[in-house]
Amino acid sequence: MKMHNFNSGPSILPKEVMEQAAAAIYDFNGVGLSILEIGHRTSWFGAVMDEARALVKELMGIGDAYEVLFLHGGASTQFMQVPMNLLDTDETAAYIDNGIWGTKAVKEARLFGNAVVVSSTKDKNHSYIAKAFTVPAGVKYLHYTTNNTVEGTQWHSFPATDVPLVADMSSDIFSRPFDYSKLALIYAGAQKNMGAAGVNIVVVKKDMLGIKRAIPAIMNYRNHIEAGSLLNTPPVFAVYVALLTLRWIKREGGLAEMEKRAKERAALFYDTLDALPAFKPLVVKEDRSMMNATFTTVRPELEDTFVALCKQEGMVGVKGHRSVGGLRVSMYNALPLSSVQAIVDLMKDFSDKNA
């Protein structure tokens, strides 16, 4: 160790989180057992869950109107579980489709009720965010993806609407100060800014719950709320890694500090990208993501050469998502500025030789 890790998720975690997680595999808090072999109903794990849930609320600045759950599965599970819990068969939800994850969310919602797409950026390969749209009267909620991991766009403001907002924040949660109280439901897979794969965080405003549909017990948010997020065996280790990561975010200075670092990384990367003739960005400037920068080489035949060069220099994760191609550099909370410096130096050198 250490490679320069530009993976889009699972992705880079703080070194001390990994050290603490590794130590807990051998001995959890000095109790003489591994975190992998303690029961989820012990007071030891109860304390982990309580602290993790409380830290989420603290970092989000939200109060008792909300409940925080750590649930099994990836964010894709929430594409289904959100409408299953919020949308009755005769109700309509509005969706903003800014990329492949948003598209999948719409498809799943249609299994449970009506889902109308009020804004789609498919016409231009999701290379921008369409901020003007109209939501039909009477919709239950408006769903959007705050950061489009694959396409490299990000909402830098809130969608203008009075309808309760549901946000997939998988790839930019806890990366910046954010008025979480503007949202009715937030969900995210943990494996980018918040820990290891295998657990989802769901933060839900309680007054959003209570529909007529029968919901399978394990899918029902209300059951999880009543059970304090311990309805069945949770992914114990993944919840623990999330707790370590949340503690790290707080210790480092919280969301303001995360944003400061994200801005430094993004400025260094995009300023370089804009200045180099051999490369070009894939999305419009004002909607660029601070987490996932997408770009390509001006001469398409050189893309693979650049990826190979990155590999040779110990830089991983630079190839774009298999569905869209191109290049992508993911810059999550734990990525040091020195890694961004390393790749921009390589890009400059590459551009000098290949422009």
Ligand code: PMP
């Ligand atoms: N939403 C977003 C914004 C994502 O980036 C991802 C994964 N990269 C998903 C949903 C799907 O997550 P999972 O693989 O955990 O189901």
